[in-house]
Amino acid sequence: MESSNDIQLLPLMPRLINFHPRRSSALALSALPFLLLMLAYLFGSSLRLAENPDDKLLPALGNIFSTFRQYAFEEDARSGEVLLWLDTFASLKRIGIALGISSAIALSAGLCLGIIPALRATLGSFVTVISMIPPLAILPILFIALGLGEVSKITLIVIGISPVMIRDLSQRCMELPAEQLIKAQTLGANSWLLVVRVVLPQILPRLLGALRLSLSSAWLFLISAEAIASTEGLGYRIFLVRRYLAMDVILPYVLWITLLAFSMDWLLRIASRKVFPWAEV
Amino acid sequence: MAELTVRRLWKEYGSQVVLENLNLTVADHEFVTIVGASGCGKTTFLKMLLGIEQPSRGELLIDGKLLASEPDKERGIVFQRYSLFPHLSVLDNLLLGLELQGAPLLGKLFGVRRQQAISKASELLNAIGLYHARDKYPSQLSGGMQQRLSIAQSVICEPKILLLDEPFGALDPGITADMHELILKLWESRRMTIFMITHDVQESFKLGTRLLVFDKLRHDPQSPEAYGASITYDIPLRHSKPARSIAA
Numbered sequence: 205m206e207s208s209n210d211i212q213l214l215p216l217m218p219r220l221i222n223f224h225p226r227r228s229s230a231l232a233l234s235a236l237p238f239l240l241l242m243l244a245y246l247f248g249s250s251l252r253l254a255e256n257p258d259d260k261l262l263p264a265l266g267n268i269f270s271t272f273r274q275y276a277f278e279e280d281a282r283s284g285e286v287l288l289w290l291d292t293f294a295s296l297k298r299i300g301i302a303l304g305i306s307s308a309i310a311l312s313a314g315l316c317l318g319i320i321p322a323l324r325a326t327l328g329s330f331v332t333v334i335s336m337i338p339p340l341a342i343l344p345i346l347f348i349a350l351g352l353g354e355v356s357k358i359t360l361i362v363i364g365i366s367p368v369m370i371r372d373l374s375q376r377c378m379e380l381p382a383e384q385l386i387k388a389q390t391l392g393a394n395s396w397l398l399v400v401r402v403v404l405p406q407i408l409p410r411l412l413g414a415l416r417l418s419l420s421s422a423w424l425f426l427i428s429a430e431a432i433a434s435t436e437g438l439g440y441r442i443f444l445v446r447r448y449l450a451m452d453v454i455l456p457y458v459l460w461i462t463l464l465a466f467s468m469d470w471l472l473r474i475a476s477r478k479v480f481p482w483a484e485v
Numbered sequence: 486m487a488e489l490t491v492r493r494l495w496k497e498y499g500s501q502v503v504l505e506n507l508n509l510t511v512a513d514h515e516f517v518t519i520v521g522a523s524g525c526g527k528t529t530f531l532k533m534l535l536g537i538e539q540p541s542r543g544e545l546l547i548d549g550k551l552l553a554s555e556p557d558k559e560r561g562i563v564f565q566r567y568s569l570f571p572h573l574s575v576l577d578n579l580l581l582g583l584e585l586q587g588a589p590l591l592g593k594l595f596g597v598r599r600q601q602a603i604s605k606a607s608e609l610l611n612a613i614g615l616y617h618a619r620d621k622y623p624s625q626l627s628g629g630m631q632q633r634l635s636i637a638q639s640v641i642c643e644p645k646i647l648l649l650d651e652p653f654g655a656l657d658p659g660i661t662a663d664m665h666e667l668i669l670k671l672w673e674s675r676r677m678t679i680f681m682i683t684h685d686v687q688e689s690f691k692l693g694t695r696l697l698v699f700d701k702l703r704h705d706p707q708s709p710e711a712y713g714a715s716i717t718y719d720i721p722l723r724h725s726k727p728a729r730s731i732a733a
Contacts, residue, residue: 381567386537387635388570389556391582391642393592401585401592405572482572482622 263452271452287441288460295438296464298354299426302361303415306422309362310369311404311411317370318377319403320395328374335367340428347433357429364425365418372417376410377403409480416472423465487513487547487559487645487678489534494543495713496529502713503529505702507543509716511695516672516679518689521699525714527682530699531648534680535562547645558586561639561647561677565654568635569623575634576619579606582642606641613637613667629660633667640671647672649681653688665692696720 225233249262263271276288283290317324317331343360350356380403388402427439434440438461445453477484491509495502504526511517521527532538533545536556545552547559562568570578583602584594594602610616613633615626623631632652639647649668653661669692672679683689689696698718705711 383564383567384570386535386556387562387564387568387638388581388585390535390558390560390562390639390644392558392586394589397585397589397592401581402570406570480572482624 260449260451263455268452268456271450272456275453275456290436291438291441291457292460292464294434294436295426295430298357298430298437299361299422302358302365302426303418303422305358306362306366306369306418307411307415309366310373310414311407313366313370314373315377315399315403315407318374318407319399324374331367331370331374335371337363339364339425343429343432352433357426357434360429361422361425365421368421369411369414369418372414373407373410376407380406409476409483412472412476412480416469419465419469419472423461427461488549489646489678490544490546490549492544492546494533494545495541496526496533496538497541497713501710505713505715507716509697509719511678511680514672514676514678516692516694517681517697518693518695519680519682519697519699520684520686520689521714523684525699525701527699528650531650531680531682534646535560535648558582558642559645561642561644563632563635563639563647563649563652565651566628566631569631569638571623574620574622575615575626576603576606576610578623578634579609579638579641582638586642609637609641612670629656629664632656632664636668636671640675640677643675644677647677647679649679651682651684654684661688668692690722693722696722 245262246265249264252259252262253264272288275286277286279285280287313327313331317327339360342363343356346356346359346363350359384402385398388398393401426437427442430437430439431443438457442454442457489509489511491507494504494507496504507530519527519530529538533540534552536553539554553559556562570581573581580594580599580602583605585592587594587598587602607616607619610619613636615630615634615637618626618630623634626634636649636652652668653664656664665688668679668681681689681692696718697716698720699714700717701712701714702717703712
């Protein structure tokens, strides 16, 4: 009968959604796409180099390594600086300051908007509209108004990420159960104490989450600003050597930026787990 | 002393009448239990006692003074859930009220005053059987433990009136007997007035010294919103105290 057939088939093949790889094989599976990408690159690179040994588009690994070593450990003939570290330090300083300022703005504004109805009524739609302005469209305004120095680059990142962070954090504030806020008032809290003891501590882990989500946009704005007007920085270097089709510089720089961004994300996640254990349980 | 007077109290939302013409005087140290069908204004009444809803007409007086129109420390509240602070340990949840009232700037106590607050909190933690769990976070507690903590959190601030909104509604039946014993013990030792909403009629008879039944006196099938609920039964439950506290 039909039903007996079904029963025989069932144990053979679990549904795809019910098949969970074991831990060891999950690790191998997650390495697979990286390996495939690497293989594809090596294959393409060797094909092109066999045809034309001077090909610049997909340089050989050895070539990339030697250029990277030169950038990371040797002083530049013209400036006397080790370029990779000069660029890394300049970029990290910009993005670090920008993330700090954005956090401070997002935390204070998000809290106020989320918890004070009158402020939300006044500024809520304003922030929503502001967050819709494409930040790169006002980059020329920033350069004109603030000059080509560090301030305009940092401002671009801050303008780019803080409105979204404000909206995220104020949303989180409003998601706190009303019961909690009422209970705190019956325990003697005024608006200030409510913020300090009840809302702020619960929003801080959300701030780290919002920061993690903003990292990729922050890097985007940083590299855009550096590409247009700068004298050092990771984005500046990539756009500088683009003129010479120097893929042997661009590729390791892109990998390095990715590694930096990934480490920042990872550090924020670890920090969140260590500092706010209650948010994980 | 906390005598509560309700005088010609009405609550309307637009054309919908929720409560009509409530009159009530509750003496100090009563344990008032409130039952009634859902949607008959029990919770609205409690919200007005709490100060998060305002009467449309009429007055609510505590010791002859008008009730403040926002929540304050005179009235404690225990909701069915969500009234603990997830970022604070059990001990800190209990300390919160003392800290909020003792430190208006930072809401945190330090040094000797913190030690005093901790010893007061520890005493209460022992009474509710949560001393061993004092360093845990609320999400690590069972539902019954959470409600015991939530009750203690309000009680430690010594409110004149304690409001309970179906506090045991989400708990296993096995645990409720313990909870009844606890709430009676606290009620007797602290001399507060309690208002408790429940959907469990047996519970309302067991705990209360006075039972209020909310229901609609009149009903218009053509427009069910036209008439609000009122107190249809006001039953004094005068059993002797020992019998009640042993909890049959």
